[in-house]
Amino acid sequence: MFNERLKNERKLHHYTQEFIAKKIGVTRAAYSAYESGKRQPNFGILKGIAKILNVSTDYLLEISNQKRYRNNIDTQRPDLGSMAEEILAIIQKDTAADFWGEPASKSQKYYLQIALKIALKLCKESKKK
Incomplete structure (x- = not known):
């Protein structure tokens, strides 16, 4: 589910709810509601969260199990x-x-x-x- 992926990715990055909430311009309580499944973020906030967590919106929304989009830049090996x-x-x-x-x-x-x-x-x- 969206809220589980959101929480798991945040924890993988060692981010606090407060940190992400501040970065996307919402209260910690609002962000917490996204992780608990009580609320859904709007598209702009979803894009902001995906950028911070370095994952695709499709991954967060469970449209895809691929965390990042594949394109010419992403397929290059990191140096x-x-x-x-x-x-x-x-x-x-x-x-x-x-x-x-x-x-x-x-x-x-x-x-x-x-x-x-x-x-x-x-x-x-x-x-x-």
């Missing part, structure tokens, strides 16, 4: 090195960011930055061998 470098750039610019749905603290950003730098260095060195 983990580029993704890691993008995250590092965000941290180094001290851009506001979230960590599992909550504002990232300075220490979380710092530890992530150190871990990514070490991981990228090790990956680059292993490629040379």
Whole structure:
């Protein structure tokens, strides 16, 4: 059911109801009613939720079991090195960011930055061998 998929996807992302409600511009109580099946979101809110959870509206509505739409962009394999470098750039610019749905603290950003730098260095060195 829609409400079960909604709740499961939110939990997979470690998001709170409050976080998603704030992002889509509704109260936590309204969002909670979507997850309990007491209310249904309008189309605009549904699209917003799908974007936050990185799933298709068809998946949330159980029209499809495929979480994401397939198109030329989605069928390309993700480049983990580029993704890691993008995250590092965000941290180094001290851009506001979230960590599992909550504002990232300075220490979380710092530890992530150190871990990514070490991981990228090790990956680059292993490629040379």
